[in-house]
Amino acid sequence: xxxxxxxxxxxxxxxxxxxxxxxxxxxxxxxxxxxxxxxxxxxxxxxxxxxxxxxxxxxxxxxxxxxxxxxxxxxxxxxxxxxxxxxxxxxxxxxxxxxxxxxxxxxxxxxxxxxxxxxxxxxxxxxxxxxxxxxxxxxxxxxxxxxxxxxxxxxxxxxxxxxxxxxxxxxxxxxxxxxxxxxxxxxxxxxxxxxxxxxxxxxxxxxxxxxxxxxxxxxxxxxxxxxxxxxxxxxxxxx
Amino acid sequence: xxxxxxxxxxxxxxxxxxxxxxxxxxxxxxxxxxxxxxxxxxxxxxxxxxxxxxxxxxxxxxxxxxxxxxxxxxxxxxxxxxxxxxxxxxxxxxxxxxxxxxxxxxxxxxxxxxxxxxxxxxxxxxxxxxxxxxxxxxxxxxxxxxxxxxxxxxxxxxxxxxxxxxxxxxxxxxxxxxxxxxxxxxxxxxxxxxxxxxxxxxxxxxxxxxxxxxxxxxxxxxxxxxxxxxxxxxxxxxxxxxxxxxxxxxxxxxxxxxxxxxxxxxxxxxxxxxxxxxxxxxxxxxxxxxxxxxxxxxxxxxxxxxxxxxxxxxxxxxxxxxxxxxxxxxxxxxxxxxxxxxxxxxxxxxxxxxxxxxxx
Numbered sequence: 001x002x003x004x005x006x007x008x009x010x011x012x013x014x015x016x017x018x019x020x021x022x023x024x025x026x027x028x029x030x031x032x033x034x035x036x037x038x039x040x041x042x043x044x045x046x047x048x049x050x051x052x053x054x055x056x057x058x059x060x061x062x063x064x065x066x067x068x069x070x071x072x073x074x075x076x077x078x079x080x081x082x083x084x085x086x087x088x089x090x091x092x093x094x095x096x097x098x099x100x101x102x103x104x105x106x107x108x109x110x111x112x113x114x115x116x117x118x119x120x121x122x123x124x125x126x127x128x129x130x131x132x133x134x135x136x137x138x139x140x141x142x143x144x145x146x147x148x149x150x151x152x153x154x155x156x157x158x159x160x161x162x163x164x165x166x167x168x169x170x171x172x173x174x175x176x177x178x179x180x181x182x183x184x185x186x187x188x189x190x191x192x193x194x195x196x197x198x199x200x201x202x203x204x205x206x207x208x209x210x211x212x213x214x215x216x217x218x219x220x221x222x223x224x225x226x227x228x229x230x231x232x233x234x235x236x237x238x239x
Numbered sequence: 240x241x242x243x244x245x246x247x248x249x250x251x252x253x254x255x256x257x258x259x260x261x262x263x264x265x266x267x268x269x270x271x272x273x274x275x276x277x278x279x280x281x282x283x284x285x286x287x288x289x290x291x292x293x294x295x296x297x298x299x300x301x302x303x304x305x306x307x308x309x310x311x312x313x314x315x316x317x318x319x320x321x322x323x324x325x326x327x328x329x330x331x332x333x334x335x336x337x338x339x340x341x342x343x344x345x346x347x348x349x350x351x352x353x354x355x356x357x358x359x360x361x362x363x364x365x366x367x368x369x370x371x372x373x374x375x376x377x378x379x380x381x382x383x384x385x386x387x388x389x390x391x392x393x394x395x396x397x398x399x400x401x402x403x404x405x406x407x408x409x410x411x412x413x414x415x416x417x418x419x420x421x422x423x424x425x426x427x428x429x430x431x432x433x434x435x436x437x438x439x440x441x442x443x444x445x446x447x448x449x450x451x452x453x454x455x456x457x458x459x460x461x462x463x464x465x466x467x468x469x470x471x472x473x474x475x476x477x478x479x480x481x482x483x484x485x486x487x488x489x490x491x492x493x494x495x496x497x498x499x500x501x502x503x504x505x506x507x508x509x510x511x512x513x514x515x516x517x518x519x520x521x522x523x524x525x526x527x528x529x530x531x532x533x534x535x536x537x538x539x540x541x542x543x544x545x546x547x548x549x550x551x552x553x554x555x556x557x558x559x560x561x562x563x564x565x566x567x568x569x570x571x572x573x574x575x576x577x578x579x580x581x582x583x584x585x586x587x588x589x590x591x592x593x594x595x596x597x598x599x
Contacts, residue, residue: 132457208426
């Protein structure tokens with residue numbers, strides 16, 4: 001039922017209908033009561049417009065204004081973590097993570113405290129002595145979005161990391177996979193196999209590529225749908 | 240006769256009463272998982288370090304001292320003269336690897352580590368661009384630049400490279416504005432991720448160290464006060480110990496790291512400082528992960544417990560080479576729980592060696 005409803009969504013492109021359809025399919029609170037913002041800057045592709053509507057309807061990604069979403073704008077790590085925290089309704093850490101540049105006064109503090117266990121910084125920079133700064137205002141990369149999502153889904157028990165041999169098969173035709181560290185290979189292979197990450201048409205990962213707000217909307221919408229992540233209300237506060 | 244060859248760490252003189260048991264009680268076990276071996280090699284004696292200070296005109300190591308350097312260079316060089324045989328260096332003896340198909344581990348003797356070369360390179364940073372801003376955040380150095388610098392240093396100084404050589408490339412800060420020399424390794428940079436890293440190319444092992452001055456970028460290694468009058472120098476040594484110990488235990492990134500997080504020996508204790516005092520010198524160091532205690536430590540002691548011996552090796556000096564092993568002497572030397580017959584070896588120095596295979 002959910003899958004059928006989702007296909008209707010993509011075909012018909014309606015934010016209000018989309019939210020109602022999700023609510024019906026998943027038995028979650030109906031968030032379609034929220035009026036859909038009329039953004040004037042959305043791209044033409046229906047799939048992108050729909051994903052953005054899904055994300056803004058639920059408050060997962062905040063628009064820049066009532067009329068502008070800024071889909072082409074590069075998103076920051078802090079913004080992304082706030083989105084992920086809201087979408088997965090992640091609780092705050094019991095033992096607080098300490099980042100020099102994310103003090104309690106930071107707008108990203110709560111999001112960072114909730115998502116810190118899933119960041120996988122060491123996976124992305126395997127041989128690095130990592131800074132105690134998080135740099136929340138820096139652009140978010142494909143690598144960062146991928147590793148965090150994989151970690152969260154693994155923790156939720158809805159995804160399992162592939163093993164070395166499976167990873168080798170998945171990455172065999174990905175030209176820039178050779179640059180990945182051994183543990184990172186497992187993450188990116190898992191993400192590809194789970195449709196979280198799609199290699200480029202030229203068969204590369206481009207893990208350093210900054211992600212736009214539209215990119216994030218597409219990725220998060222896809223994950224929410226594929227992994228049956230319940231819808232959330234815009235004002236929902238994590239536990 | 241086919242002779243058994245034992246790991247070099249177990250060779251020495253009269254070790255009957257002092258062979259290591261590598262299984263310290265897990266008195267301080269924490270919830271964090273230990274590092275696991277992944278089959279690759281580790282570095283063994285003698286680990287040779289080379290320090291390359293890449294400081295073109297306008298770049299200094301520490302702008303808080305009048306000459307821009309102070310004890311920055313001398314402290315890092317002196318460290319490698321002191322660390323051999325220390326309880327700090329002993330930490331890595333917990334982590335054996337596989338070298339050319341055989342077990343291998345560092346033997347932490349007096350010359351386990353030695354600094355072989357130092358080079359202060361004042362050549363300008365590459366790719367200055369139209370703004371002549373190489374090394375800035377707008378035009379950072381790259382990992383390829385660091386590799387090229389290592390290659391250049393080896394060529395210029397006629398240094399020899401082997402599997403136990405580590406080349407450290409240390410950049411600085413711009414004296415004009417106090418900003419850090421920035422570098423990127425792929426998507427990760429000094430301005431969005433790291434303070435330092437280690438890597439390899441063509442089995443040349445190297446490490447890039449950003450300047451830890453004034454905790455720029457959160458790279459203070461958790462060191463609030465100077466132990467050698469110059470905080471930047473102390474922090475840089477601590478940052479270096481992170482990469483140094485990781486390179487020894489995981490030079491090709493396929494030996495020792497924690498499977499869950501990919502953290503190496505230093506990563507699991509990142510930004511946690513400790514102290515090492517050796518030969519009258521005190522250093523701020525970064526703590527390292529000890530599998531024995533499942534915790535971060537600044538020292539590691541090997542406990543002698545005969546009951547846990549996997550093998551026993553005896554080497555006795557003698558003026559006369561015995562024609563055979565005297566039975567009473569043998570019983571005196573052999574622990575009661577060892578029942579196997581010894582293999583006797585002789586060498587040209589009138590030394591005989593009785594090797595007892597492990598009990599079945």
